[in-house]
Amino acid sequence: MTLTLTTAGESHGPALVAIVTGLPAGLVLDRAAIDRDLGRRQEGYGRSPRQKIETDRVEVLAGLRHGRTLGTPLALVVENSDHANWEWGMNPWPPEGEAEGKGTKPVTLPRPGHADLAGSLKYGLSDARDALERASARQTAVAVAAGAVAKALLAEIGIEVEGRVTGEGLEARVDEARAERDTVGGVVEVRVRGVPPGLGSYASKEDRLDARLAAALMGIQAVKGVEIGEGFELAARRGSEAHDEIFRDERGLYRETNHAGGIEGGISNGEEIVIRAAMKPLPTLMRPLASVDLETGEPAEALVERSDVAAVEALAVVAEAAVAFELARAAREKFGGDALGDFVSAHRAYVERIDWSPR
Numbered sequence: 001m002t003l004t005l006t007t008a009g010e011s012h013g014p015a016l017v018a019i020v021t022g023l024p025a026g027l028v029l030d031r032a033a034i035d036r037d038l039g040r041r042q043e044g045y046g047r048s049p050r051q052k053i054e055t056d057r058v059e060v061l062a063g064l065r066h067g068r069t070l071g072t073p074l075a076l077v078v079e080n081s082d083h084a085n086w087e088w089g090m091n092p093w094p095p096e097g098e099a100e101g102k103g104t105k106p107v108t109l110p111r112p113g114h115a116d117l118a119g120s121l122k123y124g125l126s127d128a129r130d131a132l133e134r135a136s137a138r139q140t141a142v143a144v145a146a147g148a149v150a151k152a153l154l155a156e157i158g159i160e161v162e163g164r165v166t167g168e169g170l171e172a173r174v175d176e177a178r179a180e181r182d183t184v185g186g187v188v189e190v191r192v193r194g195v196p197p198g199l200g201s202y203a204s205k206e207d208r209l210d211a212r213l214a215a216a217l218m219g220i221q222a223v224k225g226v227e228i229g230e231g232f233e234l235a236a237r238r239g240s241e242a243h244d245e246i247f248r249d250e251r252g253l254y255r256e257t258n259h260a261g262g263i264e265g266g267i268s269n270g271e272e273i274v275i276r277a278a279m280k281p282l283p284t285l286m287r288p289l290a291s292v293d294l295e296t297g298e299p300a301e302a303l304v305e306r307s308d309v310a311a312v313e314a315l316a317v318v319a320e321a322a323v324a325f326e327l328a329r330a331a332r333e334k335f336g337g338d339a340l341g342d343f344v345s346a347h348r349a350y351v352e353r354i355d356w357s358p359r
C-alpha cells in the first residue's frame, strides 16, 4: 500500500488539479483546514499582488463523500481566478476572436534562473510561456491541498508537521531588495513530532527516508539545498560531538541530543525529524538581468513579469506539505490498511511491540 500524488495545471490556466491515490477509507477531511493551508501559502512578506487576485479554495471532485474518504482516488481542484485575464492567452483550445488580455505576445527573453531558456530548448518552443507556466510555483497550491490531506492522515497516528522560516530580519531584507528592484531567498525548516522509529529503510536508496524527504524538498521550485539535522555542520565535527548517544530510563530508550535530525540509516529513529531547505533568490527581477532575445539573437534584458520579491514564508508552507506527504507515504507503506481503523490499529500494535511512545 502506498500513497501517490499526481498534479497538473499551469500558472494561468483554468485550474490546478491533483489526484491522490492510496488513502484509506474513513479519513475525515476538514475543508476549512485545507483552505487554511492554502491561505497560509498565499501570505508572507514580499508576495506579489497576484495573491490578492487569488483566494485559493479546494474543490473535491471524487473520492470523498460527506467529508469522509472512500478509499478511492481523491481528486482535488484549485481554480486560478486570474485565468479570467488570460482567457485568450492560456486557452487550452485554439482561441477564437481577437487576441486580448494577457499572454498574447510570445515570451522570447529568457530569465536567468528560471526555466525559460532550458525549457524552450528542450521542448523546441518559440514562446517560453509554454515552459514557464508549468515551471512556475503556482502549482504548489494544489500540492499544499494534498499535503493538508496527508497531515490529516498523519494526525490519526499522532504525527504533527510544522514548517517555518529560520533566521530573522526577513522584512528588512525584502524592503531593501524591493527598493533596489531585486529579489531574495531564504531558509525554511520543517519539524515533525511523533514519528515512531521505523519509517523508511536502508534496504535500497529509494527506500531511505532521508533521501525521500530530500527529494520531496528538492522537488519544490527554487529549493537548491537540503540538510537533515545538523547536516553540513556535522562535516566539521568529530564523531564524539556529532552522534546522539543512546540512554534508557523507565520510559524506554532515549537520546539527549538530536544532531541526526531524527533519521539514522535511512530510518526514522523516534526523535523529532528536522529538515531544512535553502531557497535561492527568485529569478524574476524588476531590474532585469542580461539575456538574449531568442527571436533575434540580440542581447536584451530578461522578461519582467509581475512577481514576488520573496516567497520564503510560502515555501515554509509548501515544504511542510511536501514533508507531510512523503511521511504519509512512508506511513502507508509501513502500516497499510484499507480502512482508517486498520491503519491506526497497525500503528498501535507496532509501537506497543517496540515499546515506544513520543516524549
Ligand SMILES: Cc1cc2nc3c(=O)[nH]c(=O)nc-3n(C[C@H](O)[C@H](O)[C@H](O)COP(=O)(O)O)c2cc1C
Pocket: 048, 113, 114, 115, 135, 136, 137, 140, 220, 221, 222, 223, 280, 282, 283, 284, 285, 306, 307, 308, 309, 311, 314, 315, 318
Ligand atoms: C512559493 C513559491 C513562489 C515563487 N514565486 C516566484 C515568483 O513570483 N517569481 C519568480 O521569478 N520565481 C518564483 N518562484 C521560483 C520559481 O518558480 C523557480 O525559481 C523557477 O520555477 C525555476 O526553477 P528552479 O529555481 O527550481 O530552477 C517561486 C517559488 C516558490 C516555491
